[in-house]
Amino acid sequence: MMEMIPVNEPLLGQRELEYVTECIKTGWISSAGKFITDFEEAWASYCGMKYGIAVCNGTVALQVAVGCLDLKPGDEVILPTFTIISCALAVIYNGATPVLVDSDPRTWCMDVSQIKSKISPKTRAIIPVHIYGHPVDMDPILELAEKHKLVVIEDAAEVHGAEYLSGRNGPNPIWRRCGSLGHLSAFSFYANKLITTGEGGMVLTNDPTIAETARDLRNLCFRSDRRFYHTKFGHNFRITNVQAALGLAQIERIETIVAHKRWIGKSYTERLGKIPYLQLPVEEPWAKQVYWMYGVILKDSTGMDAQEFARRLQQRGVQTRPFFLGMHEQPVLLARGLFTGETYPVAERIAQKGLYLPSGLTLDEKQIDQVYNAIKQVLA
Numbered sequence: 001m002m003e004m005i006p007v008n009e010p011l012l013g014q015r016e017l018e019y020v021t022e023c024i025k026t027g028w029i030s031s032a033g034k035f036i037t038d039f040e041e042a043w044a045s046y047c048g049m050k051y052g053i054a055v056c057n058g059t060v061a062l063q064v065a066v067g068c069l070d071l072k073p074g075d076e077v078i079l080p081t082f083t084i085i086s087c088a089l090a091v092i093y094n095g096a097t098p099v100l101v102d103s104d105p106r107t108w109c110m111d112v113s114q115i116k117s118k119i120s121p122k123t124r125a126i127i128p129v130h131i132y133g134h135p136v137d138m139d140p141i142l143e144l145a146e147k148h149k150l151v152v153i154e155d156a157a158e159v160h161g162a163e164y165l166s167g168r169n170g171p172n173p174i175w176r177r178c179g180s181l182g183h184l185s186a187f188s189f190y191a192n193k194l195i196t197t198g199e200g201g202m203v204l205t206n207d208p209t210i211a212e213t214a215r216d217l218r219n220l221c222f223r224s225d226r227r228f229y230h231t232k233f234g235h236n237f238r239i240t241n242v243q244a245a246l247g248l249a250q251i252e253r254i255e256t257i258v259a260h261k262r263w264i265g266k267s268y269t270e271r272l273g274k275i276p277y278l279q280l281p282v283e284e285p286w287a288k289q290v291y292w293m294y295g296v297i298l299k300d301s302t303g304m305d306a307q308e309f310a311r312r313l314q315q316r317g318v319q320t321r322p323f324f325l326g327m328h329e330q331p332v333l334l335a336r337g338l339f340t341g342e343t344y345p346v347a348e349r350i351a352q353k354g355l356y357l358p359s360g361l362t363l364d365e366k367q368i369d370q371v372y373n374a375i376k377q378v379l380a
């Protein structure tokens with residue numbers, strides 16, 4: 001029997017076991033307990049933000065982040081079409097309208113040169129989504145945001161530990177962590193992320209008022225002066241102490257985790273660079289990317305699409321996942337009258353020709369060689 005190389009496997013250790021055991025032994029298993037605040041503080045501080053508000057997944061982290069803006073019907077939020085539906089839902093559930101831009105063909109993140117033409121008097125925010133481990137080029141976005149008084153919410157679900165060279169065209173360029181560049185950021189800690197709590201997410205911000213609003217929205221907007229008395233709608237998006245315990249244990253070894261991901265990325269690039277039929281992930285000079293998932297795009301010369309490529313790799317013991325499908329190609333959004341007739345050629349091409357390879361933290365050199373050999377065979 002051929003052993004399948006999974007696209008991801010979480011790597012949990014002794015420390016996770018210790019902290020989770022502590023929750024069970026002490027009975028602190030719900031949404032109170034010291035691991036939650038420790039986890040929030042540790043992650044905010046690692047990223048370089050003041051406040052962390054942990055929630056039960058990355059999707060609702062986005063929903064809470066957008067919820068802090070108090071949007072009105074008709075308000076617009078600009079985001080890339082090439083992303084997960086969570087981003088569009090966060091905007092729609094908050095009563096506003098998502099407006100799309102295409103992808104940069106090199107980094108697969110939003111093409112920042114297209115944002116300006118999408119800004120209207122109704123625009124309130126921009127959601128840059130750092131894709132598959134590579135940062136978005138944030139400087140031009142922050143400049144536009146300042147000029148037009150827009151809020152920037154980074155979707156940092158896929159870039160734990162990635163860095164961006166801020167101000168590279170000015171006198172004092174400085175490397176900053178993704179998740180600390182916008183006014184708010186949202187992380188996911190799903191099991192395939194660099195830091196995982198099983199399911200989990202977090203909103204980061206430097207603004208104490210936003211942090212308080214996010215905490216309220218997470219917890220049903222209970223008022224501190226009178227419990228069970230409500231003046232705003234909220235949600236139960238709480239995380240448990242047990243989940244936070246898992247996350248805290250991993251933050252303690254984040255440097256090792258990031259280093260291993262970067263090693264996986266570089267090992268793939270070394271090998272796959274010899275195959276002329278693939279476009280590989282880049283690392284722009286202003287970015288330190290973390291190869292959350294190692295994506296590849298089939299060049300047209302292969303005459304193959306990602307679905308067929310995935311099928312043939314699966315036959316050779318290599319599990320893969322397809323790339324995102326653009327928001328403008330989602331029937332559920334088109335049915336609401338959104339994005340009618342819009343086309344985004346880069347996102348359409350990479351959605352059709354792209355997939356990602358096994359990239360989990362348990363991946364070793366032998367498995368990377370196996371993946372490489374399978375790809376060589378399929379593309380021979």
Ligand SMILES: Cc1ncc(COP(=O)(O)O)c(C=O)c1O
Pocket residue numbers: 057058059060083084086087129130155157158188189190200201
């Ligand atoms: C870019 C991006 N944003 C948001 C999310 C949503 O996170 P979650 O799965 O924790 O809800 C994901 C999930 O993978 C993601 O990739």
